[in-house]
Amino acid sequence: MSTAVAALVGNPNAGKTSLFNALTGARQKVGNYPGVTVERKVGPLTLADGRTVDIIDLPGTYSLDPRSPDEAVTRDVVMGHQAGERVPEAIIAVVDATNLRNHLRFVLELKRLGRPMLVALNMFDLAERDGLKIDVEHLSARLGVPVVPTVAVRRRGLDALAAELAPLLGQAQVVAPLPPADIVDLQHEARDMAKAVTVAQGTARRTTQGIDRIVLHPVAGPIILAAILFLMFQSVFAWAEAPMTWIEDGIAVLQGWAAAGIPEGLLLSLINDGLLAGVGAVIVFLPQILILFAFIIALEQSGYMVRAAFLMDRLMSRVGLNGRAFIPLLSSFACAIPGIMAARTIDEPRDRLTTMLIAPLMTCSARLPVYAVIIAAFIPDQAVGGIFNLQGLVLFGLYAFGVLGALAAAFVLRKTLTKGTSQTFLMEMPKYQAPALRDFTIGLYQRAGAFLKRAGTLIMAITVVLWVLVAFPQSPEGTDGATQIDNSFAGRIGHAIEPIFRPIGFNDEIAIALIPGLAAREVAVAALGTVYAIQGDEAEVEQSLVERLRGAWPLPTALAFLAWYVFAPQCLATLAVAKRETNSWKWPIFMFVYLFAMAYIAAGLTFWISSALL
Ligand SMILES: Nc1nc2c(ncn2[C@@H]2O[C@H](COP(=O)(O)OP(=O)(O)OP(=O)(O)O)[C@@H](O)[C@H]2O)c(=O)[nH]1
Numbered sequence: 001m002s003t004a005v006a007a008l009v010g011n012p013n014a015g016k017t018s019l020f021n022a023l024t025g026a027r028q029k030v031g032n033y034p035g036v037t038v039e040r041k042v043g044p045l046t047l048a049d050g051r052t053v054d055i056i057d058l059p060g061t062y063s064l065d066p067r068s069p070d071e072a073v074t075r076d077v078v079m080g081h082q083a084g085e086r087v088p089e090a091i092i093a094v095v096d097a098t099n100l101r102n103h104l105r106f107v108l109e110l111k112r113l114g115r116p117m118l119v120a121l122n123m124f125d126l127a128e129r130d131g132l133k134i135d136v137e138h139l140s141a142r143l144g145v146p147v148v149p150t151v152a153v154r155r156r157g158l159d160a161l162a163a164e165l166a167p168l169l170g171q172a173q174v175v176a177p178l179p180p181a182d183i184v185d186l187q188h189e190a191r192d193m194a195k196a197v198t199v200a201q202g203t204a205r206r207t208t209q210g211i212d213r214i215v216l217h218p219v220a221g222p223i224i225l226a227a228i229l230f231l232m233f234q235s236v237f238a239w240a241e242a243p244m245t246w247i248e249d250g251i252a253v254l255q256g257w258a259a260a261g262i263p264e265g266l267l268l269s270l271i272n273d274g275l276l277a278g279v280g281a282v283i284v285f286l287p288q289i290l291i292l293f294a295f296i297i298a299l300e301q302s303g304y305m306v307r308a309a310f311l312m313d314r315l316m317s318r319v320g321l322n323g324r325a326f327i328p329l330l331s332s333f334a335c336a337i338p339g340i341m342a343a344r345t346i347d348e349p350r351d352r353l354t355t356m357l358i359a360p361l362m363t364c365s366a367r368l369p370v371y372a373v374i375i376a377a378f379i380p381d382q383a384v385g386g387i388f389n390l391q392g393l394v395l396f397g398l399y400a401f402g403v404l405g406a407l408a409a410a411f412v413l414r415k416t417l418t419k420g421t422s423q424t425f426l427m428e429m430p431k432y433q434a435p436a437l438r439d440f441t442i443g444l445y446q447r448a449g450a451f452l453k454r455a456g457t458l459i460m461a462i463t464v465v466l467w468v469l470v471a472f473p474q475s476p477e478g479t480d481g482a483t484q485i486d487n488s489f490a491g492r493i494g495h496a497i498e499p500i501f502r503p504i505g506f507n508d509e510i511a512i513a514l515i516p517g518l519a520a521r522e523v524a525v526a527a528l529g530t531v532y533a534i535q536g537d538e539a540e541v542e543q544s545l546v547e548r549l550r551g552a553w554p555l556p557t558a559l560a561f562l563a564w565y566v567f568a569p570q571c572l573a574t575l576a577v578a579k580r581e582t583n584s585w586k587w588p589i590f591m592f593v594y595l596f597a598m599a600y601i602a603a604g605l606t607f608w609i610s611s612a613l614l
């Protein structure tokens, strides 16, 4: 007999994924805003009697009548429309105990399917904390299905849930499905039921409303948002300094050991100039990336994210973007790939396409190493106006530049290719919560893991290939590093494409770095690390990439390089996801071309203007 299947279904932000993680030991992403989960995920749960059941986590939806692609997934799985997919034997309806009247409506709709079902009355801790009392037995009697109070984040009620689930599996469906009911009728029924089972009202709403009066205030709101974002970018520089020095020193120590233990020659060059200089140049940025993520995760978990989306909606609608695009776009600060996937929560196809097309303009974390290295080399580390640091300001400026570019691109796209009406911003405001420590740590840990894994696999592999291209063919004994690079394979490729980039101030070394940078943006830094390590003569071995760049590039070139990377289209993985999500090559190709054009123009303008001024 095949394993039974049970599906977690419910309104967005009810805690389905938290429950899924708790039941199956998975580590799927949770967040305090609607629309975190956009794909179905499966994991096994072992019941007390030894049977296993496959639990499916689904995107949250308000009804079985889907509006957006992620919600359609839920409908298809629940209704068994998904090809090759088993129909779930049981439905675990997850509801937020503090929001019964809204969440019960969907439960009533699900119940009409006549399938075995139970209700997880989740967030029971919040109900208790706020003095909200629910008569669980009464609720169960009225619904005619088992109701189990749960606290997904503290793993409370899981055994009881599994115990109620067990008898539902393998149960023949006896209840005939009822035809879909009128939505307004269901709404009334849900409201009456919520009223009847609520013994005492809680205070949760009041706290949330109190905070919202401040953070959504027309004047104070945007100021608070700007301050938070600003603090985020300042911290990326200020707090990361010490740990970055440790990593740099650690790499220098390794290079010293290698130099002492391995005889001068190709092997030593591969290790020191290739692996350590290349991969090391990227790994150094781990602290900055973690700080950035700590902020993003905290914003997601606290419930502030949706408020930020609300505040940005006015600005975004002016360029024709849906306020819902804010969350996909903010996730793109981490990486455009989850950002583009998160666009599935946008129901209007043209809104969705616009959001996907501009997502790569949000500065992803892979660009952080590129920015950071150039900023460290060329922007003085000095205080501005007493509290700000010039380097942090420039970083903030680059992020802002990317956002402005995205808004401009959206504006043009909405007037041309993705013309059409836009929907108004409608999004449920989640209640505020302190981030759950476990989710926070797991989130950070996963980010660090993903970054290091990339550094240890993809980036390392490309670095080795690049080292080969730079170290071969070998120039005769005694030639200097610069000549070696000139004559190498990479040097020749660099020369060949350099004419394209010369007008915007790029040199051969940059041209060489741009190609491997296609695979992953941070590889450009690794590539520069390797190129300059080989080029450097004996006296410069100890120099970091930052010091070498400072000696090698004029300021306008450095600024042009920064401007290039604000728009740089170079990330094959993003293009591949855009292909998958739009189901055609047309849009990823368009994306590449328009981003390339923007990058070229921005870098060119920066180079010409700064050359004229300096
Ligand atoms: N206090 C408390 N918080 C919870 C509980 N369950 C989930 N949360 C929090 O509620 C938020 C939403 O949780 P998710 O598991 O992402 O919700 P979801 O239903 O999967 O949401 P979507 O995927 O967007 O539909 C997160 O911030 C969780 O930490 C709970 O039982 N108690």
Ligand SMILES: [Mg+2]
Pocket (backbone or CB within 6 Å): 016, 017, 018, 029, 030, 036, 037, 058, 059, 060
């Ligand atoms: Mg989820």
